[in-house]
Amino acid sequence: MTGFLLQRLLATIPVMAVVAVVVFLLLHLGPGDPAAVIAGDYATPEDIERIRDRLGLNEPLHVQFLTWIGQVLTGDLGISIFSNLPVAQLIAQRVEPTLALSLGTLLVTVVVAVPLGVAAAWRAGAWLDRCLMGGAALAFAVPVFVIGYILIYVFAIKLGWLPVQGYRPLADGAGPFLRHLVLPVVALSFVFIALIARVTRASVLEVLGEDYIRTARAKGVTTFRLLRRHALRPALVPVVTVIGIAFALLVGGVVVTESVFNIPGLGRLTVDSVLRRDYPVIQGLILVFSAAYVITNLVVDLLYSVLDPRIRG
Amino acid sequence: MTAAPGRPVLAIRDLTVALPVDAERAHAVEGVSFDVEAGEIVCLVGESGSGKSVTAQAVLGLLPPGQLRVTGGAIELEGEDLRAAPAARLRSLRGRAMAMIFQEPMTALNPVLTVGEQVREVFETHGLLSPAERRERVIELFRSVQLPEPERLVNTYPHQLSGGQRQRVMIAMAFALEPALLVADEPTTALDVTTQARILEIMRTIQRARGSAVLFITHDFGVVADIADRVVVMRTGKVVEQGPRDEILKNPQHPYTRMLLEAVPSLDPDADDGASASAAALEVRNLSKTFAGGGWFRRGRTVEAVRDVSLVVRKGETLAVVGESGSGKSTLARCAVRLTRASSGEVLLAGEDIAQLETGALRPYRRRIQMVFQDPFRSLNPRRTVAAALVEGPVNYGVPRPEALARAKRLLGLVGLGDDALGRYPHQFSGGQRQRICIARALALEPDVLIADEPVSALDVSVQAQVLDLLADVRERFELAMLFITHDLRVAAQVADRVAVMSKGEIVETGPVADVFGNPQHPYSRALLAAAPGRGRL
Numbered sequence: 001m002t003g004f005l006l007q008r009l010l011a012t013i014p015v016m017a018v019v020a021v022v023v024f025l026l027l028h029l030g031p032g033d034p035a036a037v038i039a040g041d042y043a044t045p046e047d048i049e050r051i052r053d054r055l056g057l058n059e060p061l062h063v064q065f066l067t068w069i070g071q072v073l074t075g076d077l078g079i080s081i082f083s084n085l086p087v088a089q090l091i092a093q094r095v096e097p098t099l100a101l102s103l104g105t106l107l108v109t110v111v112v113a114v115p116l117g118v119a120a121a122w123r124a125g126a127w128l129d130r131c132l133m134g135g136a137a138l139a140f141a142v143p144v145f146v147i148g149y150i151l152i153y154v155f156a157i158k159l160g161w162l163p164v165q166g167y168r169p170l171a172d173g174a175g176p177f178l179r180h181l182v183l184p185v186v187a188l189s190f191v192f193i194a195l196i197a198r199v200t201r202a203s204v205l206e207v208l209g210e211d212y213i214r215t216a217r218a219k220g221v222t223t224f225r226l227l228r229r230h231a232l233r234p235a236l237v238p239v240v241t242v243i244g245i246a247f248a249l250l251v252g253g254v255v256v257t258e259s260v261f262n263i264p265g266l267g268r269l270t271v272d273s274v275l276r277r278d279y280p281v282i283q284g285l286i287l288v289f290s291a292a293y294v295i296t297n298l299v300v301d302l303l304y305s306v307l308d309p310r311i312r313g
Numbered sequence: 314m315t316a317a318p319g320r321p322v323l324a325i326r327d328l329t330v331a332l333p334v335d336a337e338r339a340h341a342v343e344g345v346s347f348d349v350e351a352g353e354i355v356c357l358v359g360e361s362g363s364g365k366s367v368t369a370q371a372v373l374g375l376l377p378p379g380q381l382r383v384t385g386g387a388i389e390l391e392g393e394d395l396r397a398a399p400a401a402r403l404r405s406l407r408g409r410a411m412a413m414i415f416q417e418p419m420t421a422l423n424p425v426l427t428v429g430e431q432v433r434e435v436f437e438t439h440g441l442l443s444p445a446e447r448r449e450r451v452i453e454l455f456r457s458v459q460l461p462e463p464e465r466l467v468n469t470y471p472h473q474l475s476g477g478q479r480q481r482v483m484i485a486m487a488f489a490l491e492p493a494l495l496v497a498d499e500p501t502t503a504l505d506v507t508t509q510a511r512i513l514e515i516m517r518t519i520q521r522a523r524g525s526a527v528l529f530i531t532h533d534f535g536v537v538a539d540i541a542d543r544v545v546v547m548r549t550g551k552v553v554e555q556g557p558r559d560e561i562l563k564n565p566q567h568p569y570t571r572m573l574l575e576a577v578p579s580l581d582p583d584a585d586d587g588a589s590a591s592a593a594a595l596e597v598r599n600l601s602k603t604f605a606g607g608g609w610f611r612r613g614r615t616v617e618a619v620r621d622v623s624l625v626v627r628k629g630e631t632l633a634v635v636g637e638s639g640s641g642k643s644t645l646a647r648c649a650v651r652l653t654r655a656s657s658g659e660v661l662l663a664g665e666d667i668a669q670l671e672t673g674a675l676r677p678y679r680r681r682i683q684m685v686f687q688d689p690f691r692s693l694n695p696r697r698t699v700a701a702a703l704v705e706g707p708v709n710y711g712v713p714r715p716e717a718l719a720r721a722k723r724l725l726g727l728v729g730l731g732d733d734a735l736g737r738y739p740h741q742f743s744g745g746q747r748q749r750i751c752i753a754r755a756l757a758l759e760p761d762v763l764i765a766d767e768p769v770s771a772l773d774v775s776v777q778a779q780v781l782d783l784l785a786d787v788r789e790r791f792e793l794a795m796l797f798i799t800h801d802l803r804v805a806a807q808v809a810d811r812v813a814v815m816s817k818g819e820i821v822e823t824g825p826v827a828d829v830f831g832n833p834q835h836p837y838s839r840a841l842l843a844a845a846p847g848r849g850r851l
Contacts, residue, residue, distance in 0.1 A: 125379075211420040217375055218415075219435050219486070220408035229434075234425045308425055309470040 004312070008301055012294050019290040020072065023283050024065050027055075038081055038277055051081070055280075072287065078280035082273075087284040090269065097167050098265035100177070101257070102250035104185040109192040110243060116193070117200025117239075118227050124205055132197065139194035148187040148260040155183060165262040184261040188254060192246050199242045203235040210234075236307045244300035251292045320392055321348035322493050322526035323372065323411075327386035330367050330376065330550075341367040341381055343550045349494065352524040354517070356537045356558075358573070359547035360773035361744075365530045368547070369496045372528070373413055374403045391493055409439050412487035416499035418479035422471040428482045429467025435489040454485040458515050476638075477508035481515065488519050495520070498530045505637035505800065510844035513540055532774065534577045535803070535847030538562060546570045576778040578803035580845060582826035591628040593661070594794030595649065595682070595762045598623050600658030600668070602644050618644040620818040621658075626762065626794040631785075633797045633809030633826070635841070641818040642798045646766050649796065650684050651675060663761065680710050683755035687767035689747035693739040699725075699750055700735040706758045717757070724753040727790075728783055745776035749783065756787060763788070766798045781808055802845045806830055814838045 027034045035052035036043070051057075056064055071078065077087035120132040156164040162183055168176040207213065208231050216230040255267035266285065273281040305311045330342040342364040349355045357365045370376050371383055374395065388395040390411060395403065415421040423431055429451050436447045448467075455463035458481040471479055480500060487495055497516070501509040517540055520527050531537060537544055537558065545555040546567065554567040565571045602619040619641040626632045636642045648655040651667060660668040667678045686692040693702055703721035708714055718735075725734050728749040739747055748768060755763055765784065769777040785808060788795050799805050805812055806826055813823040814837065822835040833839045842848075 212423040218413040
């Protein structure tokens with residue numbers, strides 16, 4: 001098991017190295033002078049020269065890369081062109097809201113979607129299954145901002161139970177933190193519940209046709225135990241795969257939800273930086289997102305081997 | 314456990330199970346009646362589609378919901394009407410009063426739970442014993458089914474055990490609560506003969522010690538001869554005959570029973586196996602095949618599947634290679650037809666060594682050595698017509714299409730199918746018919762050597778006999794050299810002139826069938842023959 005873990009950890013190094021090279025080249029791949037691109041349409045030649053100097057663009061490419069990678073490895077992601085603040089600090093400020101939103105959504109999704117999926121598989125073809133899967137199709141189809149505004153209208157404006165918008169850090173206390181998180185998490189959960197319920201249903205349905213389900217029934221096992229222990233457990237591998245993908249998507253791109261609920265997360269920082277051509281911030285964000293993907297994949301792989309002894313080999 | 318005197322443990326009366334409306338026939342099982350007494354093994358025999366498994370599943374209430382449904386008759390377990398029992402009562406009887414063992418030990422155990430957990434679950438489900446006692450009991454049970462190192466084995470997962478060991482776990486699970494009735498659905502069909510013999514022995518020992526009633530489903534009359542007290546013969550959902558074992562085997566009344574028994578190949582080889590002196594068509598010399606595993610980070614283990622094997626098949630002769638699963642017989646066949654490349658050694662086709670030829674150079678030889686595979690359900694492309702399957706090979710080798718088609722028609726006639734088969738698809742044929750098509754496909758290339766890898770092991774015994782006759786017929790007609798791979802000694806005795814016994818990648822004994830079967834020299838050959846079910850009774 002430790003050998004397996006070590007092997008997987010080592011395998012992430014080349015992936016991150018490739019990402020680093022691509023991120024570095026990002027600035028140089030576009031047409032023309034990167035400094036001129038960053039400076040924008042109304043810049044004076046002096047502005048451009050200043051930017052070029054600050055970014056070290058006058059050095060040879062390999063020197064630039066070594067300097068940059070050295071900084072990245074020590075946690076220095078450069079300085080934002082727009083705000084003149086360190087990129088690392090900008091990103092760090094935005095990590096908590098995004099993580100809170102992502103993990104909250106994931107928790108709600110798994111707790112709701114997996115039992116629904118199992119129930120649908122157990123009653124495949126019956127009305128319960130049809131209702132659940134019809135609901136899933138609907139949740140897929142309605143855009144998240146529509147769900148968000150409906151939730152705000154009902155629970156914040158009409159009933160006044162929850163705040164309309166905004167974010168409170170955990171440091172301000174768990175109560176305000178959670179109250180501000182409920183609506184965005186619920187809004188965002190809809191589509192992921194639909195997705196994961198469907199995957200769970202398909203996977204469990206397949207397992208329910210296996211011979212060992214019949215063996216369990218022949219033992220006199222109760223339906224609940226049959227579904228939980230004999231059907232769901234072997235069915236979890238594809239479900240965990242999709243949960244991993246869902247988490248990666250959540251970390252990287254919940255711009256719409258962040259905008260609707262006015263949450264200062266990584267998604268909005270990304271959009272703002274792209275619009276401002278704030279290259280150092282964009283580069284930093286890509287590195288962070290890539291690392292999140294790689295770590296998520298690693299966790300999913302490890303979960304596989306926990307869930308299925310055959311993968312442990 | 315002990316039934317009231319005179320009352321059978323299981324009584325089935327007029328059982329009828331309906332098939333879905335669009336099925337071939339209206340009932341899977343119709344008007345079936347029989348009893349199983351305490352301490353008795355009743356064998357339910359029949360070919361595929363006879364309704365024997367459906368009957369077994371109906372007893373435990375395990376029929377696939379929504380597809381099959383009991384529509385008439387009664388099933389009584391120790392006097393209790395199971396059809397009237399509510400679901401909760403049925404669940405509490407399952408595992409406790411009646412248990413079941415299934416055919417496929419590979420898939421019948423949950424792959425993500427340890428085997429110990431799965432046996433323990435029987436006690437948990439029925440709320441019996443404390444956790445510590447359960448652990449104790451499982452180890453005891455594992456010992457009683459002769460699993461090695463029970464203390465260690467309880468913590469292993471199914472994929473870490475062999476097929477025979479998994480079936481022992483299933484038996485331990487079934488006998489855990491000492492059920493009055495055990496239903497075993499082809500429990501040894503997927504196992505090797507020597508493993509089968511041991512498993513049957515274990516089942517019988519435990520069954521005798523506990524006086525359980527056993528309903529044993531099988532298609533194998535050898536197994537019937539070995540373990541049955543009474544026999545019930547089924548055909549297309551109905552019981553055609555039942556009675557004590559010796560009466561059924563020695564003096565069958567119903568023509569169907571007689572036909573089934575006659576179709577069972579005898580272990581005594583045909584008398585006319587004179588040594589053949591014709592030219593060698595296929596010769597294998599010192600062939601070895603090693604599989605190496607592993608990847609970038611891991612050192613793989615290597616498996617020597619075939620080790621230094623030499624054999625000769627002459628024109629017009631059949632050489633049977635017999636052995637258990639994992640003995641390397643299929644790998645040998647695949648190396649001989651060059652589906653895989655041997656690690657070392659020679660494969661001589663009419664004197665030319667093809668063992669290491671490159672793909673292009675090999676092409677002219679491919680036509681001359683053809684293969685028939687085990688599973689006729691999967692070895693034909695489901696989306697291509699029979700005509701397309703038969704014509705493709707010859708056309709590849711430059712035969713004009715009309716001529717290839719004419720040849721296909723002739724061959725279909727030869728294998729007992731009409732011209733109308735040409736335009737049809739594989740799924741429209743039965744297993745036996747498909748295997749005939751596969752044989753015709755191989756013959757379409759006019760080969761010198763035919764390699765048949767377990768060609769009849771997926772077929773019912775009556776169909777098996779017909780396909781074996783067909784193979785003997787085409788071998789004679791075309792003077793084919795035939796290499797016949799089988800695990801079934803009875804089949805080998807029927808088709809072969811000579812036999813080679815394989816074990817762990819090596820040929821341990823080879824010679825004329827009469828010599829090897831009549832007077833086996835190698836200890837492994839002797840063990841294999843001794844394990845053949847129904848020896849001396851059929």
